[in-house]
Amino acid sequence: MIKVAPSILSCDFSQLGTEIKKTDLWGADWIHIDIMDGHFVPNITFGAPIVKSIRPFTDKTFDCHLMISEPLKYAEDFAKAGADIINFHIECQSPIEDTIDKIKSLGCKVGLTLKPKTPAEAVFPFLDRLDMVLIMTVEPGFGGQKFMSDMLPKISAISNECKRRNINIPIEVDGGISMTTAPDAVNAGATVLVAGSAVYGSENPAEIIRNLQRI
Numbered sequence: 038m039i040k041v042a043p044s045i046l047s048c049d050f051s052q053l054g055t056e057i058k059k060t061d062l063w064g065a066d067w068i069h070i071d072i073m074d075g076h077f078v079p080n081i082t083f084g085a086p087i088v089k090s091i092r093p094f095t096d097k098t099f100d101c102h103l104m105i106s107e108p109l110k111y112a113e114d115f116a117k118a119g120a121d122i123i124n125f126h127i128e129c130q131s132p133i134e135d136t137i138d139k140i141k142s143l144g145c146k147v148g149l150t151l152k153p154k155t156p157a158e159a160v161f162p163f164l165d166r167l168d169m170v171l172i173m174t175v176e177p178g179f180g181g182q183k184f185m186s187d188m189l190p191k192i193s194a195i196s197n198e199c200k201r202r203n204i205n206i207p208i209e210v211d212g213g214i215s216m217t218t219a220p221d222a223v224n225a226g227a228t229v230l231v232a233g234s235a236v237y238g239s240e241n242p243a244e245i246i247r248n249l250q251r252i
Contacts, residue, residue, distance in 0.1 A: 047233035092119035124148035175212030184213025196226025
């Protein structure tokens with residue numbers, strides 16, 4: 038079954054604890070937390086203290102997506118705050134191998150994320166060391182953007198390379214995911230769907246999550 042990770046970027050920030058509990062009740066698999074530093078992307082969202090403050094509200098997997106310039110510098114803060122998975126960008130300023138090593142040493146799973154303009158092949162040298170790959174299907178920085186269908190071949194390329202090398206890791210897709218776009222992403226090889234406005238903007242979020250899981 039497909040895993041669904043609602044992005045709290047689309048929730049009511051004034052009620053974060055309540056929104057986390059709702060996501061739990063709706064049957065979400067993971068909680069996707071977008072961390073932005075205002076430098077790597079043109080937006081600022083959560084820091085490690087916020088992650089720590091919402092950790093007691095659920096035992097669901099915290100999938101922390103670090104859209105920051107120096108993930109190596111801050112990985113320990115997020116691990117201590119309660120992150121289960123730490124995704125960082127291949128386009129960041131930190132050394133990739135060192136950052137992977139650091140995250141693993143902290144007891145977290147590690148994911149590597151690609152912006153839309155970064156080719157699939159960029160992640161191939163690291164696949165055997167990763168616990169997940171995250172493919173952005175919008176430009177990172179803001180929620181509510183339109184799904185970029187020209188990213189589908191990238192999803193397929195990474196999925197096929199993993200199969201060729203017998204690497205069994207989740208392939209996560211983030212950006213513009215809805216009941217309209219999700220089937221194409223899944224057909225291309227996605228196994229984890231990040232959904233923000235599609236879930237939090239729905240009159241029946243639990244049904245949306247169930248339908249996405251069943252694709």
